[in-house]
Each structure stands twice: as C-alpha cells, then as structure tokens.
Amino acid sequence: MKDSVIVLVSGGMDSATLLWFAKEKFSKVYAISFDYGQKHKIELSFAKELIKEADVEKHFIVEVPHLKGIKGSALTDENIQVPSEEYPEGPPITTVPMRNLNFLSIAASFADIYEIENIGIGIHSVDSPYPDCRAEFASSVEAAINASSIMVAKKKNRITVWTPFLGMSKTDVLKIGLELKVPYEKTYSCYRGTLPPCGECATCRQREEAFRSLGVEDPIKKIKR
Numbered sequence: 001m002k003d004s005v006i007v008l009v010s011g012g013m014d015s016a017t018l019l020w021f022a023k024e025k026f027s028k029v030y031a032i033s034f035d036y037g038q039k040h041k042i043e044l045s046f047a048k049e050l051i052k053e054a055d056v057e058k059h060f061i062v063e064v065p066h067l068k069g070i071k072g073s074a075l076t077d078e079n080i081q082v083p084s085e086e087y088p089e090g091p092p093i094t095t096v097p098m099r100n101l102n103f104l105s106i107a108a109s110f111a112d113i114y115e116i117e118n119i120g121i122g123i124h125s126v127d128s129p130y131p132d133c134r135a136e137f138a139s140s141v142e143a144a145i146n147a148s149s150i151m152v153a154k155k156k157n158r159i160t161v162w163t164p165f166l167g168m169s170k171t172d173v174l175k176i177g178l179e180l181k182v183p184y185e186k187t188y189s190c191y192r193g194t195l196p197p198c199g200e201c202a203t204c205r206q207r208e209e210a211f212r213s214l215g216v217e218d219p220i221k222k223i224k225r
C-alpha cells in the first residue's frame, strides 16, 4: 500500500469513486473541496456528508473567490444559463477558466506542508472537451508542482498527480465505484444545483447514461427537496 494521497472531491460521482479507490490504495487519505462560487454549491454539502462517510484523515474546504469574480463560465456567472444540450466540440460554456490548475496548485500547497506525496484528481476521458481535464494538463501540472515544491527540494522525492481513471469512460468509473460500494446517493452532479437534479444538463445526462448502461438505478433520483 502506498503512503498518502490528497483527493480533490467536488461531491460528484467521479471524485467520490476516486476517494473510495484511494482508500484501497493508500494508507493515509486526505480530501480537499473548493467553494469557488459555483451555482451548484449544493455539491459542497453533498461532499461534506460523503467525506464523513469515507472517514479520511482530514477534509480541507478552501474558498476560491476569484473564480466567481472573473465570471465568464455558466457555472459561476449568473448571467449565463447552464445549457441543456450535450457537450459541443470546443470547450463548453461550463468550463471555469483554469479551475483544475487553481485547485491542483492549492492542493499542492497542502501536500507540501502535510508531506503528502500524491494528489488525486478524477479526470477520466482522454478527449475531454475541458482542456484542464486532459492527460497533457495533468502531466504538465505535475512537472510544475515538483519544480516548486518545498518537500521535493528537501526530501528529493516526487509528488505524483494521481489520475488512475484517465482513459476511462464515466461508465468504467461507475463500474469501479459500484464494486467499491461508493454511496452514490451522497453524490451530486447537476450543474444547475436543483434537487432532484435537472436531468437535462450535460453532466446529468452523462451520469444518467452511465447508470443506464450498467442497468443500475441512480440512487440520487430517490432524493427529493
């Protein structure tokens, strides 16, 4: 078993699965979540409950207010609607500029101080429309983190950006999670922040498709406001 990991947990199904997967692979598991002014802030309350059940070493919740201030994304800008259609060719309007770069660098600060050698992020599809969810992004950030780490400079070790789901589909990720008995009723994916989830936004559709393709009912559907 490897030593320690800090997992980025949004409250959605991918990061929840990663958290449960991390518990199998690492002896010490930390979690970090971000309040970045997302409209679907409800995901944070799901993340808190989920992480309680995961029983991690520590759950850090960090405010990232500048992402809200910049606006320009349907996830943070009140003037832009979350669209109902599937992902287009280019980066979707729900892309938050440099979100994962911000998050990973913040997680790396915690990794440096708590001497955590792995930072887990639940990115999966190789050709994600989100630029900061791709393999090239993860390897570049890993290089930058190692080049700027106090711990690495002192101990001559490495920090790994751990992306075990890279190359998988959402259905593949769900399959792993069902085997690990991830409590999906405590996860939340909808970009619109409604309860029950809207069922129309791209992330709702992807989640629904993953559950449908495995012939499993999504337990979030039983939760009502």
Ligand SMILES: [Zn+2]
Residues within 6 Å of the ligand: 189, 190, 191, 192, 193, 197, 198, 199, 200, 201, 202, 203, 204
């Ligand atoms: Zn939705």
